[in-house]
Amino acid sequence: MTDPATADDVTTVLPPLSRREQRRIMKGAATMPTGAVAVVPAPANPAPVSTFDRAILPEPVPAAPLAELDARGISAWFGDHQVLDRVSLTMPAGVITSLIGPSGCGKSTFLRILNRMHELIPSASLAGEVLIDGVDVYDPARKLVDARKSIGMVFQKPNPFPAMSIYDNVLAGLKLTGTRADRDRKDYLVETCLTKAGLWKEVRDRLRAPGGGLSGGQQQRLCIARSLAVTPRVLLMDEPCSALDPTSTRVIEETMLELVNDVTIVIVTHNMQQAQRVSTQCAFFLASQGQPGHIVEHGSTEAMFTSPIDQRTYDYVNGVFG
Numbered sequence: 001m002t003d004p005a006t007a008d009d010v011t012t013v014l015p016p017l018s019r020r021e022q023r024r025i026m027k028g029a030a031t032m033p034t035g036a037v038a039v040v041p042a043p044a045n046p047a048p049v050s051t052f053d054r055a056i057l058p059e060p061v062p063a064a065p066l067a068e069l070d071a072r073g074i075s076a077w078f079g080d081h082q083v084l085d086r087v088s089l090t091m092p093a094g095v096i097t098s099l100i101g102p103s104g105c106g107k108s109t110f111l112r113i114l115n116r117m118h119e120l121i122p123s124a125s126l127a128g129e130v131l132i133d134g135v136d137v138y139d140p141a142r143k144l145v146d147a148r149k150s151i152g153m154v155f156q157k158p159n160p161f162p163a164m165s166i167y168d169n170v171l172a173g174l175k176l177t178g179t180r181a182d183r184d185r186k187d188y189l190v191e192t193c194l195t196k197a198g199l200w201k202e203v204r205d206r207l208r209a210p211g212g213g214l215s216g217g218q219q220q221r222l223c224i225a226r227s228l229a230v231t232p233r234v235l236l237m238d239e240p241c242s243a244l245d246p247t248s249t250r251v252i253e254e255t256m257l258e259l260v261n262d263v264t265i266v267i268v269t270h271n272m273q274q275a276q277r278v279s280t281q282c283a284f285f286l287a288s289q290g291q292p293g294h295i296v297e298h299g300s301t302e303a304m305f306t307s308p309i310d311q312r313t314y315d316y317v318n319g320v321f322g
């Protein structure tokens with residue numbers, strides 16, 4: 001599942017931007033720094049024109065409050081093979097946290113534990129706690145579907161339902177979570193979620209076309225829209241751009257930087273430039289010599305890339321090993 005950045009990846013020529021710079025550029029209030037490839041559109045965003053014929057707009061769905069995710073002492077096993085050892089990490093509300101580290105150190109396993117997908121694997125077990133705003137995600141009294149609803153996930157390979165329409169793909173999560181909505185509400189959700197995922201303008205005239213007919217990058221944004229339809233408080237993204245070209249990657253990154261105002265994001269990435277561009281905080285995972293994975297170091301992305309405390313972090317972020 002590795003996806004190292006390549007020399008011809010246009011994104012590699014971009015210098016890291018501070019979050020304030022990123023936001024200002026996204027809003028068109030600043031320009032890209034010298035030497036950067038300006039791919040962020042600057043014009044003001046006009047309100048999307050709806051293709052739906054409706055006289056009365058439904059009340060906007062209130063955004064779920066931003067949530068902090070807190071993993072405490074997470075250990076994980078597949079059978080008797082331990083793959084994580086007492087990993088603790090706080091993922092603050094409203095920021096993007098990147099999980100970085102070499103292949104096989106347990107990043108994806110950690111991510112799947114955060115929204116209870118690990119337990120779907122028959123041989124899998126775990127120890128520790130995951131709290132969303134202090135509430136235990138693994139509380140036996142809590143329904144599994146509630147955990148998945150509040151902590152959504154986007155996978156490495158875009159996985160829309162290929163024969164299902166774009167419209168129905170966005171709403172697929174509603175059925176799974178037993179959420180009811182009338183026609184106006186559905187229309188509104190489809191438009192809002194596709195807009196947030198940066199896809200509305202490209203698909204608004206073909207909402208009844210199958211999701212499988214979109215490009216890879218569009219499919220990934222459709223999957224993001226599908227995740228957003230159930231108003232998650234946290235969005236987990238497991239190498240969401242590794243199957244995409246640089247342009248689509250950039251669009252997804254822009255989407256993430258917009259979304260983080262509404263939802264806490266945790267991303268697994270092998271692309272160090274991507275981690276620098278999008279995340280505020282980074283955690284470096286490592287599994288040395290057959291040992292289970294653990295966090296060597298975590299902190300602000302800037303500090304992790306410019307002045308890491310641990311030599312292994314320095315070596316990894318500088319490409320000395322991977």
Ligand SMILES: Nc1ncnc2c1ncn2[C@@H]1O[C@H](COP(=O)(O)OP(=O)(O)OP(=O)(O)O)[C@@H](O)[C@H]1O
Pocket residue numbers: 001002078083101102103104105106107108109110121
């Ligand atoms: N379904 C599974 N059954 C058994 N072992 C598994 C399973 N999934 C992962 N593992 C093992 O768990 C360890 C951690 O894998 P994981 O995919 O979490 O690492 P990763 O850091 O995300 O790797 P990559 O960056 O390559 O995706 C590896 O040794 C892997 O072989």
